[in-house]
Amino acid sequence: MSPPAIACRRAVHRIRPPLVDSVWISDELLADVYHRFLQASFSSQRRHGSNVPGPLEARKRASKRRMMDLAAAGGGGAFPNPAMLFGPSSTGPSLTGPSSWKYQPPSKSSRTKPGSSELPILSQWLLDLSAPAPPRPKQLDNLEQLEAEPVQDEPSFDDRLLSFKSLVNSRTDQKIIRNLFLEYCPPGGESKKFSQLAFKHMVDIECPFDQILLLLPEPSINAAGTGNVERLLRLLNDTPMELTNTSIVRLKQRYNYFFWTICKLNAPGSQRNMTDGEILTVVHTLKSANPTVLQDLERAHLYNDLWQSCFTRANIVSPKSFDAELFQQITRTFKCHYGPVPLRWMKSKQEPLVEDLVGLLRWNLKKANRKKNNVLLAFNTIPISLLPSLFRAVTASVARQPEPHQRASELDSWLQLVDAFSKTQLPENARRKIIDMVYRELAAQNVGPVNVLSYVAKFNLKRTIHSLIAGWAPDVGLRTKLMTCANSFLKSRTTSDRKRLGGALVELLVEMESLEEPISAAVDESVELVYRQPGGGAKAVVDFLTELALRTSTQFNPQILYRIVLETMYTDSAHAYKLCEIVSSLDLRFNPNFPVHHILGGLRSMMDMSRIVLNARRRDHLPTPYRNQPLVDLYQIRVELIHQIAYQYSLDESFTHKSSGRALYYLWKYLRVHSLPIGPLMTKALVNVFVTRPLLDRRWVSTRRFTIVRDAVARVEGKETAAKLHETFWYWRGELIRDAKRRHLIAGGEARASVAVVRRLGL
Structure with missing residues (x-):
């Protein structure tokens, strides 16, 4: 087996990191090195030599005692001094964390003499552990690399703008201006401000209009919301000229080319660099053009082309939101467009602005209920002479809606908007004519008062009376008299709308009878209206017929009464029975279309059965399977x-x-x-x-x-x-x-x- 010093040194060199100024070693790596060192040092320490003490044996024993002090009891003692492993320049565990320490390799200047060191003198095989590894290429951290590189200061916004202005003059070519703009334009949110100031500078130094106009198609130069197009249009409007045919024709060509560029840039499907508000502002700004250059009809044609090219229904209408400011701008455009050329669209029926405006109103009727004031303010921007035609167009468009649910929702919103419009500060005659026209248009579209009641979400007595009079009185004089009679009745009563409707209808029918007008159709419609109104039913019909029979000598339609009795005999049998009693006292009791006596027996049985079920339910004697069933099923x-x-x-x-x-x-x-x-x-x-x-x-x-x-x-x-x-x-x-x-x-x-x-x- 190899000596311990060689094995330990190889183990350390295998896991030793490259030589750097400072490196962090994890706890796992440090523990692995330490245990390998102990294993290599102590597991192979065998005693070789004589048991007789001598100089050599004394040195071996001293060396062994020093090693035993390093790892007391097999490595379970205190942690050895890092200087014994990694040299005398090591600072030991780092103070920055509880479980890591910072390694710093030894340097030549920090070496100390063995005699002056406080550490014990190590053997040669331990000193070899601190020998430096072979040099490796130095790899800097990203943070250190960023700190080491010199930071170049970015030019400020003012410096960029000043550099751009200094390089652009009135004779600079459009391509050079474009390259300079792309070079000096700052990134991010400051680009829009830079574009505004750059265009303003080009206008101030009187760059050629054609050169500036060529920059509009660039989305990076002319961003949406900068207002550069409006600035160019004002420049075009303020262009001084001589009143000659040549100068007028040249300026007209500039206007046409200017609007052709806008229409091309903002057409649906293209990359638009103008907002809807900017386009409408441009339309409104065009009104201040020189009338010698652009007459009313020519300006109207420009409006048409711009509107048809730049706007679609999807651009200006959103079912989830209602932009009141945009709507007011559109109506101002409407006024600019049709103020000089009134009612021309009613004859042609081909004006896109009017069709889109009617569609915009219809699409936003649902949202307009919450923001009626904004819509009414927008109506103030439309000429009064055009309001009746616009209201008629919207009413006809809503009444012709084929889908019933959508028609009901739009009609409800539209009539509420009409009611709110009747309280505006317009002249009374104008308001009355507009409202009268709306309900006459509904009557012409076969949307009578009964249909209005079935469509609207909330009962409105004034709205119902207007609808009735518009359908009953085609003559203006008769309509005025009936409106006066209805208004006087409504002002004199303070009861609920349900009772006031019956009383108002009686007053109108009595007035029509005194004027010798036929009232049979009006009576039938009144009975149907009283029955269909919210909170009406058979009870309201009984009250209405009782009062009407006392004041008029008219006859009722037996088929309508018979249908009402059949519809209410199971739900309101008591009032259906009273209705039959009223009919039995009139000449209708002999009418074959209304078998009163046959119905009375069934109604009496139904009333008694209803009372039995009610008492049983109150005493909890109704069987469980029948507790939630309606009276119609229980009667069977x-x-x-x-x-x-x-x-x-x-x-x-x-x-x-x-x-x-x-x-x-x-x-x-x-x-x-x-x-x-x-x-x-x-x-x-x-x-x-x-x-x-x-x-x-x-x-x-x-x-x-x-x-x-x-x-x-x-x-x-x-x-x-x-x-x-x-x-x-x-x-x-x-x-x-x-x-x-x-x-x-x-x-x-x-x-x-x-x-x-x-x-x-x-x-």
Whole structure:
């Protein structure tokens, strides 16, 4: 086996890191080196030589004692001094961490003489451990490498801008300007500011307009939101010129080329470097162009081209958001576009701006409910002369929506917006004409007041009255009179809208009858409207017909009333019955389309059945399978249900005898009156309530009541069962009478113990 010093040195050299100024050694690596050192040092230490003490033996023993001091008891003692392993220049464990130490190799300048060192003198094989490894290429850390490299200062934003301005003049070529811009433009968020200031500098030094315009297609130079296009347009508007044909034609060509560039850059599908707001601002800025150069019609054509090229419905409309500021800018554009050329779009029907504006309103009607003020402010930017046409177009577009749910949602939002618009600061005549036009357009699209009520989410009386009058009175004079009558009625009443609607309809019908206008169709529509209104139903129809019959002599449509009765006979049978009574008092009782007397019997039965189910549910006597079923289903199985309810009443002892007997008698009477079959379950309930329970409680049972029960048992279960019941009853009652007399005598009674006496005494 090789000597210990050689084995230990090889082990250390295998795991020794490259020579560096400082290196961190992990605990695992340090422990591995230490244990290998101990194993190589002590496991092979065998005694060679004589047992006789001598000079050589003394040196061996001294060396052994020093090694034993290093690893007391087999390595379990204190950790050896690092200088013994890695040289006298080692500083030992690092103070920066509890489990690592910093290695620093020895240097020539730090060597000390053996005599002056405080460490013990090591043998040669231990000193060889601290011999330096062969030199290796030095590898610096990333952090040290970054610290070692000189840091070059980045030029500031002002320095970049100053350098760009110093190199650009009015005669600089467009390609050179582009390269200079790309060279000096700072990265990140400062590029937009640099672009604004660079364009401003080119405008200030009066660079040629064509040279600046060639820079617009560059997205890296002209970023979105910089406002450079608007700045160029203002420069174009402020261009001084001589009023000659040549200069006017040249400036028109510049305008056309300028807008052609914008349309090409911002067309759908291209990489846009302008926001929607910037495009609309450019359109609004074009209004200040010289009217000698661009007339109204020419400017309108430029608006059309720009709008059709730069905007699509997906760009300006988002179902999840409503940009009120963008909407106001669009309406300002609308005013700029159609102010000088009014109503031209109504004739052509080919203006993209108007179609997109109507579509924008429709798409945002749902969101506009929450931001009506923003939309109303945007409407103020549209000329008053164009508002009726715009409102008519939106109303017709909403009314023609094929999908019912979407049409209901849009119509509800649109009518709420119209109601809010009626409270704006526009002149009263203009507002009244616009609202009147909206409801007349709905009537023309076959969207009557009943349809409006079925569409809208919240009932609005004023909206309903407007819709009614627009459909009833095509004449302007009649419409004005009816509106005056309705407004005076609405101002004089303070009741709920449901009651006010019926009263307002009565007033309108009375006014129309006084003006000798036909009211039969209006009456039918009024009945339908009162019935369909929120909170209406048969009760509202009964109140309306009662008041209308007192003030007019009109006849009602029996088919409408018959349909209302059939729809409410299961849900509101009481008011459906009253409706039939009202009809039976009129001439309609002989109408074959409304068989009143045939319906009255069924309604009476339905009302009684509804009362039975209600009482049973309140007393918790309704069987479990039938508790959640509607009355319509329960009415089909009423015979079986009444028998089960009666039997539950007979078993319930929490109520008095009179209460249970009264409820059971009502059920038995219902079956008898409506000629329904009576089964054994009903007779058992009768016997239990009227005979068994009173006798068990030592109460008196009259002969008349027993006779009625016995006859019912004889009809249902047979005479033999009735005879047994008869015999049992008389025997039981006789025993109770004898027991009562006996108790009376025991208590010290002196008078005769007759049946009347013991009943009076409660015996």
